[in-house]
Amino acid sequence: MFKQLKLTAIAAAVVAVTGIAKADDFKPAIIFDMGGKFDKSFNEAGYNGAEAFKKKTGIEYMEFEVTQVSQREQATKRMARKGADIVVAMGFAQAAAVEKAAKANPDTKFTIIDMVVDLPNVQSVVFKEHEGSFLVGMAAAMASKTGKVGFVGGMDIPLIRKFALGYKEGAKFANPNAEVFENMTGTTPAAWNDPTKGGELAKSQFDRGADVVYAAAGGTGMGVYQAAKDSGKLAIGVDSNQNHLQPGTMLTSMLKRVDVAVEDAFTSAKNGTWKPGIKVLGLKEGGVGYAVDEHNKGLLTAEMIEKLEAAKADIISGKIKVTEYK
């Protein structure tokens, strides 16, 4: 059995080497962080982007889901060694691993989402979540009848505070008297996947008078949307377009086009247009935004959309400055 194993190992190595040799044999790879690719949020958006690429080009991609901290480095290095042309690393936590792997494999392209790694073969994609959150904050304040809106965050980390701050500013912009309730689900990674607690937090905000609540909390958001539906209030989705989850009570979704970023990274690497450096995706670049579709047609009125579009233009032109939480 061991002999056989050795043979397969050698064969695998040979395949890997020839894989690099052939230029047209394109091999993309993606590494999901803890939480996993079906987290209904950030990682899943990356997965959707990779799937979209696969559908369009028919090219298979390699993937790995991190479960231990030390696997991040192991997986990035491993993908490089397996001859991946581009490795997309999902999430800020992978920065250290990408840095090490990129230094060790200068010929491999790396794209990291949500974080900056300054190396000649790394592309860093970051989003201006605060800009998108600003717009949905406006939408929330405009749709609110009580003048009170809520925010449910996942784990209490700076990234989520960035969402919260933009949201708050947007709400105040639309209605200077608006009151914003802010709750974080927890301080452990479990906060990303605790729909029960998300629902409880949303309900408590409803009890305090809120009638629109925005969830930036991964899987926890499911509970928030359900609670909104049960109480006849409105909810705002996050990352991908989640309007379809509870049609009729989803005011809109703050779009963070991680899927587009991943697909772009794969496609540009394949076409040879991939460039290292920092890609900041804001409203201007279409990296963030708000969702309008058949599920929230009646909720976002034309008048509201008009105001949102005006604010969007002002943010792009710099007339409105949205504070970025640091």
Add this chain to the structure above:
Amino acid sequence: MSETKSKFGAPSKVPAWVSLGLIPLINLVAAFLISGVVILIVGDDPIKALEVLVYGAFGYPEAVGYTLYYTTNFIFTGLAVAIAFHCGLFNIGAEGQAFIGGLGVGIAALYFDFLPFWAVIPLAIMLGAVFGAGWAYVPAYLQAKRGSHIVITTIMFNFIAFSVMTYLLVEVMINPSAGGSPETREFSDHTWLARAPEFTGMADSPLNFSFILALLLSGVFYYFVWHTRWGYEIRVVGQNESAARYAGISPSKNIILAMIISGGLAGFVAVNELLGVHHRVLMDFTGGYGFVGIAVALMGRNHPIGIFMAALLFGAIYQGGTELSFEMSNINKEMVIVIQGLIILFSGALENMFRPKIEGFFKKRQSLSTAEV
């Protein structure tokens, strides 16, 4: 009638090879058989999966490095849980103690890095152990003096540890130039522990000097538990508390001592992870090692040699499991967790499923042979 009621870690009365070799092996085989069925159900080849698992754990030097790196963590937590077992205590808090140990390591490596390596590394190791021990002290005190059940308090202390560390990482120790990732700046490189030397072929793996520390501590553990009067007292308290009182051995003093040592050992996970691998304090570095340590200690029958074997097994399963998710598309991380879970289930929770029958078999044989004599 009831004085033979066994407590945690109480030795049994069958030959050592049965207790230490045969029973764990049978448990393991049972776990693999059921895992195989699960793999069959998802439409993969269990034999191939086993091959990949073994190859991934031991097939090439880097894999061995990773396996031993995981083993290091499991030795630390296994010993930590075992010393508590020897005192009749169930320390579920190794996870939190390791996390807080990381705070100690971090404080030394971040704020005392003006010291030369020969001073800052021992300081960091010491602080890691001291912080872990301190975190175990509170539940130990509550158990010893107030009778609050240690299982409950250590579980609660895990939550508190996570909250405290998240707060510190997000608000206090965060590296402002890291773009909001809740982690500290990188330690200065003279605080790093040496990695495996180049000639071993494991230099690329996270295996580091901590492995040597783990082996050293295993030796110290053996010596302490069976060859010092402190270890003796801990074992008396663990095996028979009223005998301890009769002998003038204070149960509460020893409960606290055992838990402090336990927490200190758990703190070494932080040494391996932070000083050896990540070179920064970050979230989640404890990775469940504290909980697996319970299974390691149970499987290893609270003896350093057994713990080493069990830690190696779990290290191999972790690394082999990573290989499985790389190589076999149907086997995703959930499946690997199922396999790991089955092994923990069979060797930990269901440990007593086969044991009575096997022991009964050997006891019967024994009594038959003595009857013949």
Add this chain to the structure above:
Amino acid sequence: MTTNAPALELRRVNKWFGAVHANRDISLSVGRGTIHGIIGENGAGKSTLMSIVYGFYEADEGEIYVNGALCDIDNPQASIEAGIGMVHQHFMLVDTFTVLENIILGVEGGNRLAGGIEKARIELERLEREYTLEVDVDALVGDLPVGLRQRVEILKALYRGAEILILDEPTGVLTPQEADHLFRILNTLREQGKTVILITHKLREIMAITDHVSVMRRGEMVAHVATKDTDREKLAELMVGRSVLLRVEKEKATPGADLMTIEGLNYIDEDGVARLKNIGLTLRAGEILGIAGVSGNGQSELLEVLGGIISPTSGSIRYKGEELVKNPKFNARDLRKIGLGHVPEDRHKAGLVLSFSANENTALGYHDLPMFNKGATLDRTKMVSACETYIEKFDVRPPDATLKASGFSGGNQQKLVLAREMEQDPDVLLVGQPTRGVDIGAIEFIHKQLIHMRDQGKAILVVSVEIDEVMSLADRIAVMFDGAIVGELDASEATEQRLGLMMAGISDQELHVSDPEGEAVS
């Protein structure tokens, strides 16, 4: 079923626990509508026997007949179905449930509680009326005093249709008034045709309430008598036994100086129960003081206090002129260092760590002495060699210092403990139950060792529930009852009858005058 068959009949019931023959050829016949007492010392096998009847244990041999029909009772359910109910010494009640809930627990009559509860309430009210058991069925059991909880147990048994009711040491936890009420209830039960079996070691109860009494000793049934044909002295004699006295060869003691003087010693336990009441004793060099008494009358607590394991509530213990109470040295470890050895009553519970090897047990309590240490570490070689010396001197078998303590027989385990304590050459040795569960050969050996130690001028305190043992070993005998010393006498003056009565709480003086508490022989 024949109408004049006895309610319960046992034929040649045998039960072993390992090597211990707990019940030997027990035959018993209990007439319907009577109160039948079973009396015997603790450890005589009464509780085991009743546990067999109730199905907790299965008899290894023998038959049980209920109303003349052979019953195969292998679990409590079978016993309940046969109409047997049991009230245990320790109540089996859920404190946070009401009386009603406790009573229907296990016989709810369906998955939905409501209907069953109402039916049960009506039935219970009838039972309460019939047997004058006044209990509020809606009270929480946790709020009830002990006496009422016991009535709940009785109700529980009756509700399950018990015709034969077994009460195991029912008055152990009751005040005299509660006990009297209980007896009235038992009388009512008898009048209503129920059969009651009362297990006790208290003579007063037997005389007060029973129709017949069976006496057990050392696992055997030694007598069946009608209560009216006997008296307390006769029963005490039967209970304590006239088995061959193991006479120990010994010279008359030549007592020397007072080594330990105990005065006014009181101990109140965590539950507020006074376990030791004003104890006064003197241990003299070259003398064995024996403490006789039925177990559970404070002897264990006395040993634990003197051994430094628990602190007395008040009183004085002077050792070689030094006051020990409130002295920092007054703990088990330091007392050993100043020459106090202690062989505990229960070698499994306290004297040994069964999972440790013999040599590790050799160091128990002495593990920080230089003789077992080398610098900071425990010296295994010294432990093994010390243990081997002990094994040789005390003829422990098998002579293997590395064998686990659990691998030795009871007698050899006891020798290991005795060796450990005696070989440290203490000036005062406390010995609890020196030969409990020890075979005859070892008993003789252990007795000789104790006498030998006495002859070397040591003071020895022997606590034993074996009256023979106390009589043959001790030079002076004190009798304990209910936490107090009933009396003290010279061994030469002691007779079994005299001691037996004192053990029942009747002092010498009381024997000859009438007893206001009804303790005396009627």
